[in-house]
Amino acid sequence: MAGFTENALSKKLADLNSSQQSIQTLSLWLIHHRKHHAAIVRVWYRELSKAKEHRKLTFMYLANDVIQNSKKKGPEYGKEFGNILKKVFEHMSYLDSDDKTRTGLLRLLQIWEERGVYDAKQIKEMKMAFEKNINSEPPKKKSKVEKAFDEKMSNSKEKPVFNVSAKNKEQGYHDIQKMSSKESRQHIVRERKKSETEVEIEIDGRKEVHTTLSPHRALPAGDPPEPEELIKALLDLENSASSDAVVRERIASLPPEVSEVSLLSKLEDKGAADKLSVQVNEALQLLMDYNGRLAEEMEDRKRVSAMLRDFLQAQKDLYTQAEERLEEYTDKLQKVYLVRQELKSHIQNLPDLTQLPDVTGGLAPLPSAGDLFSMH
Structure with a gap:
């Protein structure tokens, strides 16, 4: 689909912030270009791995928004993200994250479980991946899913590298267990009905309706206010x-x-x-x-x-x-200046056309092949 490039997506992800408007706008753009879902998820993962720790949760909020709102148009994003989310949660468990990030990730898992975004088996695997690396060192062996994803990213110039450290995340994990009672589930259902809103945003000249299933305000406290x-x-x-x-x-x-x-x-x-x-x-x-x-x-x-x-x-x-x-x-501007100087220098070294002989009457006809090879 015209208008999508990996470089354009990388720049948009670099400009992404945690405000609801920023997440919604980029989410709609990604859904609009869902034909490139495989490349989009690959670039998303690459940029998340390079992002600073306090920005990683915003990347997860973006993935959540894309996954849930794209279901109306097709399952591509849900399946593509589903292939790597276990790996993402496993690596996120190693990060020296604060309580806000840990609680936010666990809250996403709770939302996905309540809304049936992923089945119970997948949610359990993600939770276990987030829990099992507590007080552990990063795994040296890669799973089949990891190897398949790494092969998928082999053509990328920059490969994901996680700066990790071991830190106790147990308290954050147990927080989500407290939300498993019937009363908590009923509370989340009420919150969902109350918070679901629709907004109309123009993307590439077309107006599209975006449903905010898990809006910025419904996620854990600590997000910057509007x-x-x-x-x-x-x-x-x-x-x-x-x-x-x-x-x-x-x-x-x-x-x-x-x-x-x-x-x-x-x-x-x-x-x-x-x-x-x-x-x-x-x-x-x-x-x-x-x-x-x-x-x-x-x-x-x-x-x-x-x-x-x-x-x-x-x-x-x-x-x-x-x-x-x-x-x-600024670096690019300096390069443009250098190119301009080179171009000016090259122009100055070109011959002056006004000094060439006048050929108004036309040039003599070129010899034919017969003239060139005829014997005199």
Whole structure:
């Protein structure tokens, strides 16, 4: 199908970020070019193996989106990815990944199991592959699937190399086991119905409807928020309890009798004591309500702080990618300058056509073959 090249896909994968829009757009492009599914999965695997560890989960989210949304048009991607996912999970288990990545991978397995993306046997093999290499060294022998896939990639210039280290992933694996109860499955079904949305995106001049089966927001916490979401959270903090001047003034204007035990001796009669009792109860309720609001504000601030951290990390990643791309294109620009200089030099060395003899009247006819070989 016109418009697809492996180099184009490599560049798109290099520009991929963890936002829902980025994943959906590239997913639709890949589905649009599903005729090249074998090459696409090969390049995806190659680029995932070279990507930094914090970006590998985004590659898995992309694969998940392609696998699930391509089922309407054919099983090509599901089968092609299915041939290597066990190997991918096995290698991912060696990586020095953080909790977010491990939980995200296990969450994908849970989604695939719940939605029947892969059968129970395949899911079990992927889980075992992700679990069996805990505290182990990378395997030296390759399975038949690995050998077949390596042979399939033999024509590629760059072969996948994983920078691995042994680290205990057991806690992350057991987290997924806790989700196996009936209540958890029912919760996931409700979440799926709630989160499934359709968006219309234009790809290569054609508008296509994309169903977000496992959207960015439904995946584990820690993903960078969308800018609008972060802005809204920051604006909400402006109306937080600590900024409520009215309540703070009411608390500051409370009479000292409600908080000073030593002043109780100044009460003269039962009426004054009853009046003070009412004031104390009102002050207690006011302070309890305000303390509750402050506690909620503290939780909101922690949440916003985490959002800011994830957002800044995502922006740093994008900045790093942009710097790498800038360096790459700067090198290409220098090469273009050199070619231009060579071209100018070559042009200057060409003969001046204006100095050639005038041949307006035409050239003499070339001799025929008979003229050349005739005997005089």
